[in-house]
Amino acid sequence: MKEYVLLLFLTLCSAKPLFRPSYMTLKNMMLKDMEEEGDDDDDNSLFPTREPINPFFPFDLFPTCPFGCQCYSRVVHCSDLGLSSVPSNIPFDTRMVDLQNNKIKEIKENDFKGLTSLYALILNNNKLTKIHPKAFLTTKKLRRLYLSHNQLSEIPLNLPKSLAELRIHENKVKKIQKETFKGMNALHVLEMSANPLDNNGIEPGAFEGVTVFHIRIAEAKLTSIPKDNLPSF
Incomplete structure (x- = not known):
């Protein structure tokens, strides 16, 4: 299944x-x-x-x-x-x-x-x-x-751990580093289609600890499902 x-x-x-x-x-x-997260801002x-008002220009509102x-x-x-x-x-x-x-x-x-x-x-x-x-x-x-x-060759490092959705469709991504998604436990949607990504481009452990509900890597150069490198569902 x-x-x-x-x-x-x-x-x-x-x-x-x-x-x-x-x-x-x-x-x-x-x-x-x-x-869902109980945002505690006064301004939801x-x-x-x-x-913010500049004290030297108090009427600049x-x-x-x-x-x-x-x-x-x-x-x-x-x-x-x-x-x-x-x-x-x-x-x-x-x-x-x-x-x-x-x-x-x-x-x-x-x-x-x-x-x-x-x-x-x-x-x-x-x-x-x-x-x-x-x-x-x-x-x-x-x-x-x-x-x-865009023309990004890799997924940016140090992305916010708060990300729930990342879409990087149709770039030039060839590699997913092991640290790319580290600590991103909130990530639920990942769209990476139409990138020149092959099986060797996904480093072991790249998705470790990540639970993704929807992941899409269509139009890539994968020849098989890289089971050992995929996130849990």
Whole structure:
């Protein structure tokens, strides 16, 4: 039965993933997660984003937003703007950042520094080749990370242990290191289809301790099911 489940979810089928993240979908996911985890924030609902008041400008109460982006309900939309880098002035209380369909090549160490409430980050369809290993150091509440349709050669190390969903479909990933998913006990959805990953590219113990409900590695170069390296179900 276990082998049948694995065949159904991950092996050599060629269907394209249909999931496209939307504001309402992610909002509902976030509220459900917060309810299940008993989030102790005073502000469980989504409110307009405001920058902390500068004592030298006490009347500056207007919400801040990166130039060209749209900001509302603690969501920052910066998609389809031709951006080559992550905007530098994302409000600290942001919970969702949409940066898909841009030309971002690199995520730097401080791009998301201070975004301690960030829940979802959408970076689909950029030109990413590099993510700094400390880029997610302060995003300890990040639950949804979307990196599909980029040029990453490996799954980033030091991802937040809070991640429940990681989608890295259609990149150039050839290897999954042993430490990649270490401590990520909350990871339930892993989408890695359309990467040039073969059996030798999955290091032994790469999924040790991880319980994934849905894993998909379609359109890869696997010649068999790597049973010893897969997570538990």
